[in-house]
Amino acid sequence: EVRLLESGGGLVQPGGSLRLSCAASGFAFSRYAMTWVRQAPGKGLEWVSAISGSGGSTFYADSVKGRFTVSRDNSKNILYLQMNSLRAEDTAVFYCAKYLPEDSGSPRVVDYWGQGTLVTVSS
Amino acid sequence: EVVLTQSPGTLSLSPGERATLSCRASQSVNSGQLAWYQQKPGQPPRLLIYAASTRAAGVPDRFSGSGSGTDFTLSISRLEPEDFAVYYCQDYDDSPYNFGQGTKLEIK
Numbered sequence: 001e002v003r004l005l006e007s008g009g010g011l012v013q014p015g016g017s018l019r020l021s022c023a024a025s026g027f028a029f030s031r032y033a034m035t036w037v038r039q040a041p042g043k044g045l046e047w048v049s050a051i052s053g054s055g056g057s058t059f060y061a062d063s064v065k066g067r068f069t070v071s072r073d074n075s076k077n078i079l080y081l082q083m084n085s086l087r088a089e090d091t092a093v094f095y096c097a098k099y100l101p102e103d104s105g106s107p108r109v110v111d112y113w114g115q116g117t118l119v120t121v122s123s
Numbered sequence: 124e125v126v127l128t129q130s131p132g133t134l135s136l137s138p139g140e141r142a143t144l145s146c147r148a149s150q151s152v153n154s155g156q157l158a159w160y161q162q163k164p165g166q167p168p169r170l171l172i173y174a175a176s177t178r179a180a181g182v183p184d185r186f187s188g189s190g191s192g193t194d195f196t197l198s199i200s201r202l203e204p205e206d207f208a209v210y211y212c213q214d215y216d217d218s219p220y221n222f223g224q225g226t227k228l229e230i231k
Contacts, residue, residue, distance in 0.1 A: 035220075037168075037222075044209075044211065044222060044223075044224050044225045045160075045162075045168065045211050045213075045222040045225070046222065047213070047219055047220045047222060050218065050220070059218040059219070060219075061219050062219065095167055095168075097167075100173070105174065106156065106158070106173045106174050106215065108156075108215035108220055109158050109170065109173040109215055110158075110160075110168070110170060111170050113167035113168060113169075114167065115167060116167060
């Protein structure tokens with residue numbers, strides 16, 4: 001059974017930093033690209049970042065480029081999101097999610113989601 | 124960057140009726156690289172449709188997707204009580220993998 005468990009959310013002041021973690025289990029972690037998607041309270045989904053299975057390729061939304069860094073530790077089956085220079089508008093539930101296989105023909109489709117971790121940026 | 128516009132914003136229907144949700148892209152989505160997700164309150168999204176028309180595993184056949192180019196549709200043939208939720212489309216052809224703003228399907 002695929003499981004994705006996010007942690008590291010909480011309250012942080014504007015300008016501060018936070019690192020989110022996502023512990024993955026139930027699948028061959030290193031073979032799958034992964035992604036972070038966020039959802040501000042009462043709002044829609046916003047794609048944040050993605051990373052290839054090897055970690056060699058990373059992608060970011062313009063809204064977080066230069067402030068957020070996605071990485072992974074394939075030896076520990078953990079996905080990370082380092083968030084710096086946080087702003088009030090970064091307040092959201094952050095979901096860790098797994099993509100379909102690279103050879104599926106649709107390799108950037110999410111088939112499993114974590115339950116999310118809430119990040120609140122406020123003074 | 125592709126911008127996705129979903130319509131209507133809210134759709135009010137009764138169980139048993141047919142629902143038709145639209146997703147329009149600002150430019151052509153190559154190879155129909157478009158997905159649909161369902162989200163219920165307090166839950167993460169759930170994949171319904173990818174490649175514009177392929178149902179994900181376990182998704183009932185009352186859900187169907189169609190379209191190509193810039194116009195895509197999610198149809199639900201006979202609404203069940205559990206289908207009332209928010210639906211999002213997503214373009215995954217190229218980064219950024221943008222979502223539409225969502226359509227809320229509510230009980231009339």
